Amino acid sequence: MVRLLFLIHRYLGIALGVVISLWCLSGFVMMYEQYPELGDTERLAGLEPLNLTGCCRLPTDFSNIEVDRFRLEMMAGSPTLRLMDGRFQYVIDLRSGEYLPEFHETDARSIATTAAAEYGLQGTPRLRDLILRDQWTVYASYEPHRPLYHFAMGDSAGTEFYVSSTTGEVVQMTTFRQRFLNWMGAVIHWLYPTALRQHTGVWLQVVIWLTIVSLFLTVIGIYIGLRQFKTRRNGHRSPYHGWALWHHYAGLVFGLFTLTWLISGLFSVNAFGALEGRSFFVENQRLRAGLVNFEQASAFVSALPAAEAPSSAVRLDVSVVGGQLYAIASNKQAERVRLSPETLEPEALSEDFFTHAANSMRPDVPVAEAGWLTEGDAYYFSHHDKRRFPVFRIRYEDGERFYLDSTTGELSYAVDRERQWLRWVFHALHRGDFSAFVRSRPIWDVMMWSLMLGVTVGAVTGTWIGFQRVITAVRRSFRRAKAPQPASQAMQARHSVSAN
Numbered sequence: 001m002v003r004l005l006f007l008i009h010r011y012l013g014i015a016l017g018v019v020i021s022l023w024c025l026s027g028f029v030m031m032y033e034q035y036p037e038l039g040d041t042e043r044l045a046g047l048e049p050l051n052l053t054g055c056c057r058l059p060t061d062f063s064n065i066e067v068d069r070f071r072l073e074m075m076a077g078s079p080t081l082r083l084m085d086g087r088f089q090y091v092i093d094l095r096s097g098e099y100l101p102e103f104h105e106t107d108a109r110s111i112a113t114t115a116a117a118e119y120g121l122q123g124t125p126r127l128r129d130l131i132l133r134d135q136w137t138v139y140a141s142y143e144p145h146r147p148l149y150h151f152a153m154g155d156s157a158g159t160e161f162y163v164s165s166t167t168g169e170v171v172q173m174t175t176f177r178q179r180f181l182n183w184m185g186a187v188i189h190w191l192y193p194t195a196l197r198q199h200t201g202v203w204l205q206v207v208i209w210l211t212i213v214s215l216f217l218t219v220i221g222i223y224i225g226l227r228q229f230k231t232r233r234n235g236h237r238s239p240y241h242g243w244a245l246w247h248h249y250a251g252l253v254f255g256l257f258t259l260t261w262l263i264s265g266l267f268s269v270n271a272f273g274a275l276e277g278r279s280f281f282v283e284n285q286r287l288r289a290g291l292v293n294f295e296q297a298s299a300f301v302s303a304l305p306a307a308e309a310p311s312s313a314v315r316l317d318v319s320v321v322g323g324q325l326y327a328i329a330s331n332k333q334a335e336r337v338r339l340s341p342e343t344l345e346p347e348a349l350s351e352d353f354f355t356h357a358a359n360s361m362r363p364d365v366p367v368a369e370a371g372w373l374t375e376g377d378a379y380y381f382s383h384h385d386k387r388r389f390p391v392f393r394i395r396y397e398d399g400e401r402f403y404l405d406s407t408t409g410e411l412s413y414a415v416d417r418e419r420q421w422l423r424w425v426f427h428a429l430h431r432g433d434f435s436a437f438v439r440s441r442p443i444w445d446v447m448m449w450s451l452m453l454g455v456t457v458g459a460v461t462g463t464w465i466g467f468q469r470v471i472t473a474v475r476r477s478f479r480r481a482k483a484p485q486p487a488s489q490a491m492q493a494r495h496s497v498s499a500n
């Protein structure tokens with residue numbers, strides 16, 4: 001039985017050593033370079049200041065539409081209304097009153113030129129292609145925007161960006177540095193080559209089963225390492241030398257961390273639905289207490305020339321919370337102000353709103369604690385992802401936590417029991433996000449580098465040992481094939497040839 005475990009560990013190590021080593025090495029890159037994503041802050045930086053001159057005309061055939069929210073912003077010099085229902089948008093040019101179901105090449109070029117100027121990019125955008133997807137637009141979140149117009153700036157940073165053919169938005173932007181580091185980091189670490197990642201179901205199964213087999217390999221390795229660690233007549237604790245000795249001791253010291261990272265990585269993809277959590281859809285609906293209809297959007301837009309938006313605003317977002325319409329003005333620096341939808345004057349939410357929201361979202365569950373949070377707690381904090389503060393935190397008696405945005409009153413984040421477990425088995429174990437103290441720099445860097453170097457030494461030495469075994473086996477086979485045959489075999493071979 002023990003010999004069988006040795007053989008399983010050896011040959012699984014040969015098969016999976018490269019994968020595990022690449023997971024470790026790419027992890028160093030991912031500590032400092034995340035997969036590129038054009039977040040809301042970056043999108044605001046590329047918008048023009050709102051200019052309502054000549055505004056506003058609206059179509060007449062949208063009377064039955066209800067949406068989650070609507071948005072006003074400039075697009076290639078023209079004020080634009082976006083009626084947003086989930087990931088779908090109705091885009092309306094407010095100067096012509098025309099509904100824009102799609103954007104053609106001429107539109108995309110104009111949008112790209114304007115966006116490049118607002119971002120302060122050097123050069124003129126050059127249309128490379130109209131694509132369905134590539135390495136940096138492989139996520140399912142880009143599906144409503146496909147196909148995408150792919151532009152390159154030709155500047156020193158190697159900037160490239162993508163314009164949606166369905167909404168006219170700039171939806172992704174990368175630089176040469178980001179692309180290079182992500183080929184060494186996230187693409188390897190997450191097994192993200194486009195050919196695989198575009199097939200989400202297949203990709204997920206590949207990740208799950210590679211991880212499970214790697215876990216099996218690691219568990220066997222830890223058992224063998226402990227079994228082989230004992231005092232011998234020569235005084236040594238290990239029977240190995242050279243690369244094998246390094247592999248033995250690295251496995252003994254860091255094998256448990258390898259196991260931990262593999263398990264937490266498996267949970268990160270919610271394998272087999274584990275720790276997936278719920279959507280909080282019902283709580284969101286109760287908090288919003290209504291949708292926005294086209295008549296409300298039309299009334300708001302029609303009143304705009306009479307009202308005065310903040311001079312620095314590049315976008316107005318209008319939605320419903322607590323059954324009341326409200327507006328948010330955002331500038332290029334992603335600073336936000338809550339406004340009255342009638343006068344566009346600043347209008348902050350009252351403390352009573354948050355107290356009422358705590359009871360209305362979950363009327364059947366008592367509130368254990370509610371109050372303002374100005375810095376991160378165990379579940380809502382900034383590290384790899386930036387969080388807004390302050391937030392109003394609500395903790396219910398069943399342990400679930402909800403965090404409401406202080407400006408909009410909307411639900412920013414929530415954790416149920418499963419998501420709380422995910423926070424510890426993934427964010428804590430995989431990323432080192434144990435506490436605010438551990439996350440502080442350079443404490444986090446020193447801890448992660450120390451652990452990752454040890455795990456990487458174990459993986460790379462094991463891979464090299466397996467590689468040496470393969471090379472040795474190939475050389476032996478090659479020598480046997482070239483070795484002179486015995487006389488009897490040679491005579492048989494000549495007899496066979498003559499008989500034929």
